[in-house]
Amino acid sequence: MPETPTTDLLDWYDRHARRLPWRVPPGSDATPDPYRVWLSEVMLQQTTVAAVxxxxxxxxxxxxxxxxxxxxPDAEVMAEWAGLGYYARARNLLACARTVAARGGFPRTEAGLLALPGVGPYTAAAVAAIAFGERAAVVDGNIERVMARVFDIATxxxxxxxxxxxxxxxxTPAxxxxxxxxxVMDLGSTICTPRSPACGICPWREPCLARARGVQAERPVKPPRKAVPQRRGVAYVGRREDGAWLLETRGEDRMLGGMLGWPGSAWDRGEEExxxxxxxxxxxxNGEARHGFSHFGLALRVLVARLPLDAEPARGTFVAVEAFRAGDLPTAMRRVLDVARTSPLIADGEPSVPAQETEMLPPALIESHTGAIRKKGPAG
DNA sequence: AAATCGTGGCA
DNA sequence: TTGCCAAGATT
Structure with a gap:
């Protein structure tokens, strides 16, 4: 086992720590706010610093x-989270905040934190160590990679x-x-990077076993990824004459649960209709809304309609034009809107096409009709 | 325990 | 363009 000079790494951190909005600079006497540490750690789960x-x-x-x-309110938090992904995090964030507020503050131990919704082994250890000074072993993807290299773990x-x-x-020091x-996380994200690590300037260059053996690029060993299947579905973008949009809050048992979205088909049982x-x-x-999720690709056929003021939808509710923000939608639903906006039926103000063109078409005619629209649609 | 759950950036 | 992947949690 190589020597791993913890104090040398802390010295390196004192000089090279990244300045991040949620971070207290090393050496300052300020105590980090547990709320801010927790919030940042939840946002950073599987998510880049730049995005957060x-x-x-x-x-x-x-x-x-x-x-x-x-x-x-739930809807405000979900809308603020829109675009960041992994929306169960936002649902758990609210549940956790309410639990913490009700008990009068965050638990101050790793074990206590671990019991909170949305707080797993990584986040519990990180909050315990960073906000409360507990000697908890923090292991994230960066630290996995650094350790797999320093100790040349071939498993x-x-x-x-x-x-x-x-x-x-x-x-981990007391x-x-x-x-x-x-x-260690800064080391992993700035020097001991997944591809072409900067071993020449690494403070752990000397004790690193993988570097000594020249196998740092092969650590850690990861299983191959499966190919992602392709799924399809339909989405309905309805707009009332007063400009209001027909949207629904997606059930928490669905993909993008808790988020605002366009009514449409399921995507998971081969249902396209x-x-x-x-x-x-x-x-x-004509244009489809395409989006890549973590475990499947999605192509959504988009249908649009201009709806009368007295429309009574079986699904969804109308959102007034002044209350609607595309930024409140998850990315897949923004893509649907992008396609819908290529249609004059959905444009702001009066319809700019003759009424006949908005008639429901027999299926056999849909192809030719949408073919005419295609020229104004986005590429692809 | 393996599958599920987003997104954007980058080589 | 495609594939890879980032401060993981949950079931």
């Missing part, structure tokens, strides 16, 4: 305390996790455990 920054700033500006967040993930956790725990964890949310002159657009 803006969301973190907006959340903390709007809800400066866990009590404020706990009091927020493939996820089987290697037991050993990685042991190694991490053995190295003094400054939070800074230590952030130091679904009845319209309200009877009307629905027109099929």
């Amino acid at each position: 920054k803006g969301y973190y700033e907006r959340f903390t500006a709007r809800w400066p305390t866990v009590e404020a967040l706990a009091a927020a 493939p993930l996820p089987a290697a996790r037991a050993e990685i956790r042991e190694r991490t725990d053995a190295l 003094d400054r455990p939070g800074d230590y964890a952030q130091a 679904a009845p319209p949310p309200v009877p009307g002159d629905w027109v099929v657009l």
